[in-house]
Amino acid sequence: MLEGKKVLFSGMQATGTLTLGNYLGALKNWVSLNEQYFCFFSVVDLHSITIRQDPETLRENARNLFALYVAAGLNPEQNCIYYQSHVSGHAQLSWILNCFTYMGELNRMTQFKDKSKKNSENINAGLFTYPILMAADILLYQSDVVPIGLDQTQHLELARDIAIRFNGIYGDTFTVPEAYLGKIGTKIMSLQEPSKKMSKSDTQTNATILLTDDSDTIVRKLKRAVTDLEGKVAYRKEQPGIKNLIDIYCAATDILPEQAEKTFANKGYGDFKMAVAEAIISVLEPIQKRQQSLLKEKEYLDQMIRKNAQKANEHAQKTLVEVEKKIGFPAK
Numbered sequence: 642m643l644e645g646k647k648v649l650f651s652g653m654q655a656t657g658t659l660t661l662g663n664y665l666g667a668l669k670n671w672v673s674l675n676e677q678y679f680c681f682f683s684v685v686d687l688h689s690i691t692i693r694q695d696p697e698t699l700r701e702n703a704r705n706l707f708a709l710y711v712a713a714g715l716n717p718e719q720n721c722i723y724y725q726s727h728v729s730g731h732a733q734l735s736w737i738l739n740c741f742t743y744m745g746e747l748n749r750m751t752q753f754k755d756k757s758k759k760n761s762e763n764i765n766a767g768l769f770t771y772p773i774l775m776a777a778d779i780l781l782y783q784s785d786v787v788p789i790g791l792d793q794t795q796h797l798e799l800a801r802d803i804a805i806r807f808n809g810i811y812g813d814t815f816t817v818p819e820a821y822l823g824k825i826g827t828k829i830m831s832l833q834e835p836s837k838k839m840s841k842s843d844t845q846t847n848a849t850i851l852l853t854d855d856s857d858t859i860v861r862k863l864k865r866a867v868t869d870l871e872g873k874v875a876y877r878k879e880q881p882g883i884k885n886l887i888d889i890y891c892a893a894t895d896i897l898p899e900q901a902e903k904t905f906a907n908k909g910y911g912d913f914k915m916a917v918a919e920a921i922i923s924v925l926e927p928i929q930k931r932q933q934s935l936l937k938e939k940e941y942l943d944q945m946i947r948k949n950a951q952k953a954n955e956h957a958q959k960t961l962v963e964v965e966k967k968i969g970f971p972a973k
């Protein structure tokens with residue numbers, strides 16, 4: 642508990658351009674939860690370097706992401722929004738937790754298997770131990786709740802296991818975190834291959850709605866989205882393309898699939914696709930405008946970045962000091 646509130650932690654990688662999946666599966670939920678919890682939202686740039694990054698692009702992406710968090714509705718005066726690389730405690734705790742995590746556990750991580758296939762020329766140790774850094778992020782702030790998309794649940798389970806293991810050895814040290822998954826939109830799929838997750842690393846440009854896409858691009862991508870021959874807007878696994886579009890529509894407009902099925906009962910796929918495109922545009926356009934104008938407020942952003950890094954460091958230190966003492970490191 643901090644200031645009478647439970648603690649929430651989440652983060653996103655500052656790599657490339659984010660997708661609609663990142664927004665609907667995570668960021669949108671952060672915004673809806675941010676007043677209820679004491680929140681830490683990190684731009685997780687340490688995680689990004691498991692894949693080679695151009696230094697200038699990484700810096701620019703990180704700043705864009707910071708501005709996106711704020712543009713989406715998070716308040717940097719209330720929520721602690723910060724760059725992970727500004728808080729050395731993440732790397733310190735990560736090393737310690739390395740020594741409490743088994744190779745077998747890391748070997749089971751499906752994201753490691755996927756990412757090593759995609760980056761076969763650079764399977765570095767960071768890619769393998771990445772889930773430990775993620776556990777350190779979460780445990781460093783004694784987080785109660787972690788809002789994530791479905792693809793991150795295996796990593797969260799590992800963070801819980803590490804916390805429980807450490808607590809078992811040294812006595813209560815870490816809060817054991819719970820995942821928070823939204824009711825809908827926890828796994829937005831590719832518009833071209835609806836059996837695959839929508840992902841920024843997808844090379845098929847029409848598969849992914851980027852958060853930077855303008856309205857014409859969104860309409861074009863929706864028109865080309867894969868559907869089926871059933872001709873009925875129905876929420877069923879036999880129609881994965883349409884099911885995914887219903888998920889997107891519902892997550893963007895805060896309604897349930899049954900309601901969407903009723904609304905589009907007598908409509909064709911063309912009309913439905915246009916309604917989905919409009920729903921996406923009305924969510925993304927205001928965020929894009931706010932993000933662009935925030936990026937021009939250089940001093941304000943710099944000030945928020947500095948202030949929040951300091952705040953995050955203070956909270957991180959509390960946990961680190963306790964952990965180091967329990968482990969047996971000499972007092973400083």
Ligand code: TYM
Nearest residue numbers: 651652653654662663666667775789790793827828829839
């Ligand atoms: P990342 O950067 O890949 O994604 C950020 C968040 O977006 C969610 N997400 C999706 N949700 C629904 N449908 C999709 N197609 C989709 N794609 C992505 C992810 O589940 C995630 O919640 N390892 C994390 C970042 C991280 C983190 C943390 C998260 C580092 N430390 C601590 C929570 C707590 C990652 O790579 O997410």
